[in-house]
Amino acid sequence: MTATKKDFKVIYDMFSAPIAKKLDCGRICAPLNDGIPVCCSTENAIPIVEDEEWKLLKSRTDLWSLFKPFDKDSKKIVKELPKSTCAVECKGVAFCERENRSLACRSFPFFPYFTKEGELIGLAYYWTFEDRCWVISNVQVADKKFVKEMIEAYEYLFDHDEEQYEAYYEESATMRRVFSKRNEPIQIVGRDMQYLLVLPKSGGRVVPTKKSAFLPTKPFTSDKAYRKAIKEAGGDPAGHHLPK
Ligand code: SF4
Ligand code: SF4
Incomplete structure (x- = not known):
């Protein structure tokens, strides 16, 4: 069973909330990426959609077109896509x-993050x-409405598409392996807005934590590191600051 065009319409209707109210996070990362x-x-992230989602998008707008690979890496990404998807x-x-x-x-x-036991916790x-x-x-900026809508939308998707469940279950397992190697916890925004950590090298043990325990990574650790990264990316760091 796979999700249909109609299912994706339901999902779009269920899930439209922004990550955070009154925050345009694109203004913070854009200086690191030629504005x-x-x-x-697509130089950074190539959107991949299911064929049925693509049918829905085409029926609603001319905003989207099929992605044209522009280099060796993007050609490889497109070549290795699962059959039922497109870039x-x-x-x-x-x-x-x-x-x-x-x-x-x-x-x-x-x-959506799944535990080893297959529970969608956040x-x-x-x-x-x-x-x-x-x-x-700054995952703690995720708004309650965003989290609720996203969890509900993906639960609907998983109820209608077994392969999607398997893909995210696998992605969660890969993340645990990567973070265990790094010896770092995974920060999870829980489905009921709890803040959780998945401990490394623990078989995926999940423990509650406080919002303040969620730590940024470089270059978002300080204004100095952020501005240095903008400069290294060829941008002008003048006037750019991280939100307080
Ligand atoms: S901060 Fe992250 S989510 Fe926001 S626009 Fe940049 S890449 Fe996208
Ligand atoms: S439709 Fe295009 S511009 Fe809008 S959020 Fe998606 S990738 Fe960004």
């Missing part, structure tokens, strides 16, 4: 239509973006 929010540039790209951030964002856009940088993040995505260093 474009990191998750809105897409939008016209760019200046043309964004909130109601026609893909599920990947709505969720980024989060994904939201983890695509850790490979931690050096560019400010939200990953």
Whole structure:
């Protein structure tokens, strides 16, 4: 059983909340990426959609088109995609239509985290973006409405698509392996807004923690580190500060 175009419409209707109220996080990461929010540039993140989601997007808007690989890496990504998916790209951030964002856009940088036992306990993040995505260093900004809608939308998806459940179960297991190697805990925003840590080298043990225990990673640890990274990325750090 796989999710249909109609199912994706239900999911879009269920899940539209922004990560945080009154916060445009794209303004914080864009200076590190030639002025474009990191998750809105295919040089960094290529949106992948299920074929059925692609049918829905095409029926609603001309914002999206099939992604054209531009180098060796992007060709490899497209070549290795599962059969039922395709890579897409939008016209760019200046043309964004909130109601026609893909599920990947709505969720980024989060994904639903499953324990070893298969319980969906909350939201983890695509850790490979931690050096560019400010939200990953500040997962506690995730708003209650966002968390609730995202969990409900993905539960609906998993109820209609076994392969999606398997993909996120596997992604969670991979994250545990990576963070165990790094000897660092995974920070989870719990489904009921608890703050949780998955301890490394513990077989995936989950313990409650405090918001203040969630620590940023470089370059979002200080204004100095942030401005240095902007400079290294070829940008002008003048006037750029991390939110207080
Ligand atoms: S979610 Fe992360 S990468 Fe995307 S705009 Fe916000 S800070 Fe940038
Ligand atoms: S649709 Fe909007 S949120 Fe999604 S990649 Fe394009 S500009 Fe970014």
